[in-house]
Amino acid sequence: MELPLVRPDDILAQPTRARLFTLLSELKRHAGTHELAKRLKLHPNGVRTHLELLEQAGLVTRNKASHGRGRPSDAWAIAAEARPGGEPPHAYEDLGRWLARATEPRPGRLREIEASGRQIGQELVPPESNKGGIGGLGPMLAALGFQPVVSDDSDNHTVFCLRNCPYLDAVRENPEVVCALHRGMTRGLLDVLEPHAELTGFVPKDPGKAGCLVEVNKTGSSTTKAISAGNKRR
Secondary structure: OEOOOOOOOOHHHOHHHHHHHHHHHHHOOOEEHHHHHHHHOOOHHHHHHHHHHHHHOOOEEEEEEOOOOOOOEEEEEEOOOOOHHHOOOEOHHHHHHHHHHHOOOOHHHHHHHHHHHHHHHHHHOOHHHOOOOHHHHHHHHHHOOOOEEEEEEOOOEEEEEEOOOOOHHHHHHOHHHHHHHHHHHHHHHHHHHOOOOEEEEEEOOOOOOOOEEEEEEOOOOOOOOOOOOOOOOO
């Protein structure tokens, strides 16, 4: 479960409580106070206090786990009705990974995915940015989490080096599908930002190391380079 943006007065604005809630979301099971404290390298007493506050806020539940002799210990889990940040929970990262796994990378299917990505890219450009030209592609890629830098720039040719892959987990599940979607999105962004531009190179790299290259010609008149569509596994 991903945490939404929280207000300063939200109970999850406190870093330790946010870490505890995230950890329980990742574990997807009941966990004892001592286990959670050990994982976060914190004292159990302090962790218990934070968990009790999360319980009062309706974000976690507490059960008693019996281990034979002795007093039953607390076992914590995400509450069924939890609304972190006041909003219903979401899991975009998991969903993206699962969808990537479920999509078969057939050539015809990849063309459909790229076409869908192109439409998505066109819709992503805000109305006030639709005259941004090729220079507007960098800020758009940055807003999507790719951390782009211009590694080569001339009057007609621009190369963006993407230093981060925000779709890392999904790419590892199915690089052909995710790269086809991203390539289509990039084309869609260019359709709006600079209609006369041409995506002449799209070179995927190892997603863990990043460094994917996006090459654009402003005039669209030069010979199109062979585009690596991610049809080979990164």
